[in-house]
Amino acid sequence: MLRVFQVAILLLGIVVVYYSQKGYRKTKSKSLLYLAFGFVFVTIGAALAGLLFEFLNYDLALVETIEAGAETVGFSLIVYSIVGTKD
Secondary structure: OHHHHHHHHHHHHHHHHHHHHHHHHHHOOHHHHHHHHHHHHHHHHHHHHHHHHHOOOOOHHHHHHHHHHHHHHHHHHHHHHHHOOOO
């Protein structure tokens, strides 16, 4: 079941990033660019954690630390895209 959720997170993350960058190209809104990059980090963090733990046998604590770091950067960019940009 965990793998199903990981694949779903990866696919949904790709969809959000795709539409965010598509919106940025159309509007040149920097907030959409930061939103896209934020979701890139969140998605990569989740996917990387699964890959490192499941297939490369990394320690769970290390995997969770890497995931938390990537997600912290990602969510920081998402928050900045909402409240910090002045288009």
